[in-house]
Structure formats: C-alpha cells, structure tokens
Amino acid sequence: MIVPVRCMSCGKPIAQYWKALQENPKNLSVKEMFDEFGLERFCCRAQLLGHVDLIDVAAKFKRA
Ligand SMILES: [Zn+2]
Incomplete structure (x- = not known):
C-alpha cells in the first residue's frame, strides 16, 4: 500500500527516503543509498526494501 511513515519495528521515521530511493539521482546501489540516508538498522532497511507501492x-x- 502506502510506504510506512515510521519503521514498524523501531519507530524511526523512514517515509522521507522513499522518493529518493525510487528516483536514485546519483545512480548509487541500494546499500550506498541506505548508508547515505543514515539507515543503519536492518529493520528500517527491510521496511524500504520490501515495500511494494500498491x-x-x-x-x-x-x-x-
Ligand atoms: Zn527500524
């Protein structure tokens, strides 16, 4: 459905990274983008990786 505003596991706000992740303006790998966003926990990374915008x-x- 819609991207979760906060990580459902730890509560960190993650929705602001969704658009940048889709557009990928610097042509980075997904891992590099997560590192750039400062998303260190695997729970937050998994939320964005597994999301399907339906x-x-x-x-x-x-x-x-
Ligand atoms: Zn998290």
Missing part, C-alpha cells in the same frame, strides 16, 4: 492499484477498488 496504493494506485488498490485505489481502483475504492467505493464511489
């Missing part, structure tokens, strides 16, 4: 798909089935 909000547009789910929105088609919204009640009118």
Whole structure:
C-alpha cells in the first residue's frame, strides 16, 4: 500500500527516503543509498526494501 511513515519495528521515521530511493539521482546501489540516508538498522532497511507501492492499484477498488 502506502510506504510506512515510521519503521514498524523501531519507530524511526523512514517515509522521507522513499522518493529518493525510487528516483536514485546519483545512480548509487541500494546499500550506498541506505548508508547515505543514515539507515543503519536492518529493520528500517527491510521496511524500504520490501515495500511494494500498491496504493494506485488498490485505489481502483475504492467505493464511489
Ligand atoms: Zn527500524
């Protein structure tokens, strides 16, 4: 669905990194981007790695 605002495990705010992670302006690897963001814990990294943005798909089935 929508990217989690905070890490569900530790509570660190992570949603602000989602757009940069998708756009990847400096053409870095995912690991390098996580290091640049300062995301050290594997729980936060896993939240962003495992996320699939399905909000547009789910929105088609919204009640009118
Ligand atoms: Zn975390």
